Amino acid sequence: MQQDNLVIVESPAKAKTIEKFLGDKYLVKSSYGHIRDLVKKGLGVDIANRYKPEYVISDDKHGVVKELKQFSKEAKFVWLASDEDREGEAIAWHLQETLGLDKNKTRRIVFHEITKNAIQNAIKNPRDIDINLVDAQQARRVLDRLVGFEVSPILWKKVKPSLSAGRVQSVAVRLIVEREREIIGFNPESYYRVSAIFNPDSPDSKFSLKSELNVKFKTLKETEDFLNHCKSAEFSISGIEKKPAKKSPSPPFTTSTLQQEASRKFGFSVGQTMTIAQHLYEAGKITYMRTDSTNLSTLAIEAAKNTITSLYGATYSKTRQYKTKSKGAQEAHEAIRPTELENATVSGTAQEKKLYELIWKRTIASQMSDASLERTVVTISISNSNYKFQAVGEVLLFDGFLKVYIESSDDETEDDNSKDLIPPLKENQKLIYNGIEATERFTQHPARYSEASLVKKMEELGIGRPSTYAPTISTIIRRGYVTKEDRPGEQREYLKISLKKGVIKKDKKQETAGTEKSKLFPSDIGMLVNDFLMENFNNVIDYNFTANVEEQFDEIASGELEWTKMIDKFYKPFHEDVEKSKDISRPTASERVLGTDPKTGKPVSVRIARFGPVAQLGVADEEQPANKPVYASLKKGQLIESISLEEALKLFDLPRNIGQYEGEDLVVGVGKFGPYVRFGKTFVSLGKNDDPYIVTKERAIELIEEKRLKEKEKTIKDFGDIKVLNGRFGPYIFYKGNNYKLPKDENKDALTKEKCEELIQKQGIKPEKTGKTGKSATAAAKKVSPVKKTKK
DNA sequence: CAGTGAGCGAGCTTCCGCTTGACTT
Numbered sequence: 118m119q120q121d122n123l124v125i126v127e128s129p130a131k132a133k134t135i136e137k138f139l140g141d142k143y144l145v146k147s148s149y150g151h152i153r154d155l156v157k158k159g160l161g162v163d164i165a166n167r168y169k170p171e172y173v174i175s176d177d178k179h180g181v182v183k184e185l186k187q188f189s190k191e192a193k194f195v196w197l198a199s200d201e202d203r204e205g206e207a208i209a210w211h212l213q214e215t216l217g218l219d220k221n222k223t224r225r226i227v228f229h230e231i232t233k234n235a236i237q238n239a240i241k242n243p244r245d246i247d248i249n250l251v252d253a254q255q256a257r258r259v260l261d262r263l264v265g266f267e268v269s270p271i272l273w274k275k276v277k278p279s280l281s282a283g284r285v286q287s288v289a290v291r292l293i294v295e296r297e298r299e300i301i302g303f304n305p306e307s308y309y310r311v312s313a314i315f316n317p318d319s320p321d322s323k324f325s326l327k328s329e330l331n332v333k334f335k336t337l338k339e340t341e342d343f344l345n346h347c348k349s350a351e352f353s354i355s356g357i358e359k360k361p362a363k364k365s366p367s368p369p370f371t372t373s374t375l376q377q378e379a380s381r382k383f384g385f386s387v388g389q390t391m392t393i394a395q396h397l398y399e400a401g402k403i404t405y406m407r408t409d410s411t412n413l414s415t416l417a418i419e420a421a422k423n424t425i426t427s428l429y430g431a432t433y434s435k436t437r438q439y440k441t442k443s444k445g446a447q448e449a450h451e452a453i454r455p456t457e458l459e460n461a462t463v464s465g466t467a468q469e470k471k472l473y474e475l476i477w478k479r480t481i482a483s484q485m486s487d488a489s490l491e492r493t494v495v496t497i498s499i500s501n502s503n504y505k506f507q508a509v510g511e512v513l514l515f516d517g518f519l520k521v522y523i524e525s526s527d528d529e530t531e532d533d534n535s536k537d538l539i540p541p542l543k544e545n546q547k548l549i550y551n552g553i554e555a556t557e558r559f560t561q562h563p564a565r566y567s568e569a570s571l572v573k574k575m576e577e578l579g580i581g582r583p584s585t586y587a588p589t590i591s592t593i594i595r596r597g598y599v600t601k602e603d604r605p606g607e608q609r610e611y612l613k614i615s616l617k618k619g620v621i622k623k624d625k626k627q628e629t630a631g632t633e634k635s636k637l638f639p640s641d642i643g644m645l646v647n648d649f650l651m652e653n654f655n656n657v658i659d660y661n662f663t664a665n666v667e668e669q670f671d672e673i674a675s676g677e678l679e680w681t682k683m684i685d686k687f688y689k690p691f692h693e694d695v696e697k698s699k700d701i702s703r704p705t706a707s708e709r710v711l712g713t714d715p716k717t718g719k720p721v722s723v724r725i726a727r728f729g730p731v732a733q734l735g736v737a738d739e740e741q742p743a744n745k746p747v748y749a750s751l752k753k754g755q756l757i758e759s760i761s762l763e764e765a766l767k768l769f770d771l772p773r774n775i776g777q778y779e780g781e782d783l784v785v786g787v788g789k790f791g792p793y794v795r796f797g798k799t800f801v802s803l804g805k806n807d808d809p810y811i812v813t814k815e816r817a818i819e820l821i822e823e824k825r826l827k828e829k830e831k832t833i834k835d836f837g838d839i840k841v842l843n844g845r846f847g848p849y850i851f852y853k854g855n856n857y858k859l860p861k862d863e864n865k866d867a868l869t870k871e872k873c874e875e876l877i878q879k880q881g882i883k884p885e886k887t888g889k890t891g892k893s894a895t896a897a898a899k900k901v902s903p904v905k906k907t908k909k
Numbered sequence: 910c911a912g913t914g915a916g917c918g919a920g921c922t923t924c925c926g927c928t929t930g931a932c933t934t
Contacts, residue, residue: 127928150928177929204927258925265924272923279922286924395929407927584926592924727914748914772911788911800911842934849934856934 120144123192125185125212127199130399131231135198138233139240144192146185148199152178153211155258160266162259164688167681170259174215182215189216194224196240200449201227203674207254210246220245230414230451231404253674256683260284260666263688264657267695268650274699276646281596285581285589287650287658290598292574293566294639294647301759303562307611308333309340309555313506315352315497318547324540325551328497328508333558337612340555344616346501352548355505356496362511363489366482366518368411368439369452372583373576375406375476380569381525383471384635386601387568388587393472394453401456402463403476407583408450409576411439413480417451420458421484429520435486443576454480482522489515493539497548510539527570550616557611565636568601580663590637598643604754606632641730641757653698656691711762719746721765723757730757732765752787767810776814783817785809796821836870839877852877 122143126132129147136145153172155161163169174182189195195218197209209225212218224243228235265283272280311330317323334340370378375394379385385393394406413421418436425434441448455477463473490513497506513519566574572586581589593599606629613624639647650658666687672678708724719735728750735746749768751760772786772795781797792809793800794817801824803809807816833848834841840851841859850857850873857877 129929148928151926152928154926155924200927208927254926261925263924267923269923273921281923283924399929582926584928589925728912731914733914746914750913786911791911793911795911802911851934858934 121193122196123185123188123194124196124198127205127208128405130401131405134231134401135236138231138236143196144188146188147181148185148208148212149178149181151175151204151208151211152182153215155262160262162262168259168684168688170255172211185212186216189218192222194222196224196226196243197246198226198228198239201229202449203250203254203257203670205449206247206250207258210248210251213246229412229449230416232414232416234416235414247674249676250674252680253670256673256680257666257670259680259684260687263684263691267692268654268657271695271698272646272649276649277642279596280642280646281592282646282650282654284657284663285575285585286593286596286598287647288578288580288660288663289571289575289589290593290639290643291647291651291658291660292571293593293599293637294644296563296566297639297644297756298758300562300565301756305559305562306335307557307559308335309337309612309614310558311340311343311553311555313497313553314551315506315548316551318549326495326508326540326542326548328495328506331505331507334555337614340614341621343502343504344553344555344614344621347499347550347553347616348619348621350502351500352497352506352550353500354495354542354544354546354548355498356494357542357544358494358496360492360494361489361514362492363487364517364519365487366437366485366522367479367524369413369454369480369483370476371409371411371441371443371452372407373409373443373572373586375453376572376586377527377569378475378479378525379472380567381527382475383468385468385472386635387572387590389468390472391587393466393468396465397463397469397473397476400463400465402460402465402473404452404454404456405450406453408453409441409443409446409583410448410450411441411452412448413438413452413454413483417454417458417480418484421481424458425481425485429485433485433517433520436484439483443579452480478522482518485518485521486515488513488517488519495539495542508539512538527567528564553616555612555614557613559609559611559630565633565638567636571637578660578663579667593643596642597640598646599637599639600753601635601637602633602754603635604631604633604638606630638754639756641725641751644756644758645725653701654691654694656694709757709760711760711765714766721762723751723760723765725757730755732760732768734769750787753791770810773809775812775817778814778818778821783814785812785817794820799824833866834868834873836873839870839873841868841873850876 120142122139124132124135124139124143124145125148126135126145127148127150129149132145132147136143139145152174154175156171156173157176161171163171195216197212199205199208199212205227213220213223225246226239226243228239261284265281268282268287269280272282310333313328313330315326315328330343334343367374372391376385376387376390379390380387391406394403397403398406418438422434422436439452453476455473458477458480461474461477462470464470465473490511493510493512495508495510497508499505564570568590571590572581575581575586575589594601608627609630611626611628613626615622615624647658656662669678669683673680673683708722710720710722713720714734717734721732721734723730723732725731726748730751732749732751733746734749735744737746747769749771751757751768755764772784775783775785775794777783778796782795784795785803786793786795787809788800792803792807792812794803794812795801796817799821801817801820803812803820807820831843832840833843838852841848842851848859850859852873857880859876
């Protein structure tokens with residue numbers, strides 16, 4: 118190594134940029150995040166020995182550690198330049214310990230922005246490792262391990278193997294469960310909204326004014342009474358109020374707000390957003406994407422100002438610095454912004470372009486002037502009623518930041534469509550109605566969480582970090598606590614009563630309500646585990662738990678509190694809860710008796726059984742073993758807590774034999790992958806619009822023929838054992854349950870059996886699998902040994 | 910992958926936060 122100085126940062130992309138700023142006396146390397154952690158197996162914390170953590174080098178970090186050890190030996194100085202937060206300080210400390218760095222040649226430096234100035238300044242102001250801050254991290258780490266590894270095994274025993282609980286994930290599940298219960302308990306109430314269109318009562322002026330009544334009626338009678346009054350009423354303008362208003366831009370993106378906007382505007386999942394952002398970051402196009410800071414570097418603010426001035430003129434520029442307000446923010450980075458603000462677009466995939474442009478707009482807008490508008494409220498009095506109509510208009514006087522960026526909102530209510538231009542009007546002016554219309558509306562249950570709105574809520578509660586929002590959601594889905602789904606809405610009727618030219622008309626209309634797209638739904642297991650944790654680990658699952666321990670971590674960081682004392686105070690009562698919960702009986706999946714089947718008179722109940730949620734018709738009777746109860750699995754989306762007797766009874770109608778085709782029975786059922794028709798040994802999925810309860814024999818045969826045709830098209834060549842198939846990623850060779858690659862330049866139509874065999878040989882023959890494809894074969898293999906449920 | 914519905918019972922699972930690739934049928 119020719120360089121005297123080794124600088125270690127956390128990310129390789131960051132290393133690359135910094136190396137440019139520092140010149141050839143510095144070698145900049147990356148640690149790729151934490152290099153050491155608690156042992157993976159077992160608690161890894163010695164309770165009896167003052168909670169001493171047992172650290173080991175992480176599996177995937179041996180190479181990195183080896184390399185860094187070598188370089189640090191050769192260097193005169195080692196600069197530990199990880200982030201300036203709890204985790205960053207711990208990374209620096211673990212590096213020092215693991216690499217065996219000599220304190221005399223080790224320097225700890227920090228910078229908040231990656232600019233030449235900031236880095237050179239940092240080099241001029243080195244310090245020692247702040248052991249208090251490191252201890253705060255150790256406390257955080259140990260606490261999470263104790264919670265996770267002491268509670269999860271209880272769930273394995275009492276509920277189901279491989280489940281998990283933790284300070285963050287369990288609260289995320291709780292949010293979703295509680296929201297679902299609010300929704301189950303919600304009874305929509307109808308009300309009537311009245312809107313009217315007015316015209317001037319004089320032939321020389323022409324306009325129409327849309328307005329809305331200032332009250333909503335609860336009953337149909339009130340509504341009709343009011344419309345009857347309107348028949349003979351006189352309408353006049355009793356007030357015109359003009360008010361200036363302004364709108365300010367939102368701060369630049371943090372991880373959480375980027376995830377929310379990309380979800381609202383493009384429908385990206387939070388994981389997708391992070392992957393795309395990662396690519397942009399690695400290409401040097403944006404700053405770091407895992408951040409909770411809304412801070413912009415002075416350089417960036419200056420660049421924004423220049424860009425805005427040259428694009429839109431100086432009146433559009435307004436320099437702003439934003440305060441980060443989210444709980445527990447650590448502010449180790451800048452906000453997410455383009456590295457070059459003059460680039461409004463970049464090259465890359467369509468998704469990268471979209472996300473980049475969103476980031477550019479948001480950053481630029483955050484440095485632009487307020488928009489100013491004038492809001493006009495016109496009040497229309499009714500001669501024979503105290504109610505009033507109101508028309509609200511908005512005129513944009515100066516667009517400011519709105520020229521570039523308009524933030525989307527989560528609750529797209531249908532109500533705010535009435536912000537049109539207000540025509541010129543005079544006070545006391547008489548109006549005549551063109552039409553008055555009352556529409557029946559319904560109160561809405563609280564919205565289900567989407568991935569992004571869950572992240573927003575978690576951030577508000579200070580739970581999780583920018584680097585964990587997306588992984589946490591994957592975890593609670595993987596555990597089966599939660600599913601992300603679309604759900605179709607239901608048809609509902611509503612009334613429309615209109616008054617036109619003195620005549621009142623009543624219409625019945627239909628609408629679809631409650632359609633959900635990519636929302637998070639709790640499962641029965643999720644609800645059961647949540648209730649168990651609420652009952653036994655109330656402290657840990659409390660919404661304020663994280664905020665409370667964060668306060669104590671801060672005290673540790675400032676040296677006021679010793680970390681082992683803090684952990685001890687938490688652990689003693691917590692561990693008592695753990696011991697106590699072992700004694701209680703396993704939670705009995707809240708069996709619900711729904712009622713009796715009118716056909717057989719037998720009771721119908723639902724509960725969680727060995728293979729999941731199940732409906733049961735009849736009860737086991739030892740005297741009459743022939744009278745066994747009938748079971749049917751609940752459908753996807755049905756919850757034990759909310760399923761109705763009617764819905765449960767329907768489950769017993771399947772599987773249904775609907776006739777014969779080519780000598781084989783046609784049986785319709787609902788399986789793991791939705792409704793299907795079984796024909797001999799083949800299963801064919803029903804279409805989106807096919808109802809398994811009413812699907813006909815003719816339709817089933819049609820589907821079978823369709824599938825046969827598809828199978829035919831899928832096969833390019835068939836050499837018996839060896840097949841050339843068309844897959845998602847292009848053609849490939851299929852042989853004994855395994856897939857083999859086909860070279861890109863290979864002409865698939867000219868392939869011979871011999872050529873295929875040669876290609877398979879070249880790639881090495883894989884062990885034979887019994888399943889259809891590689892993936893399903895492994896899944897099936899895992900299922901072979903069903904795990905026993907231990908009873909306490 | 911399209912069923913099952915107790916029991917025998919080894920040895921496994923798990924946390925949160927920092928970071929990136931290798932690979933996909």
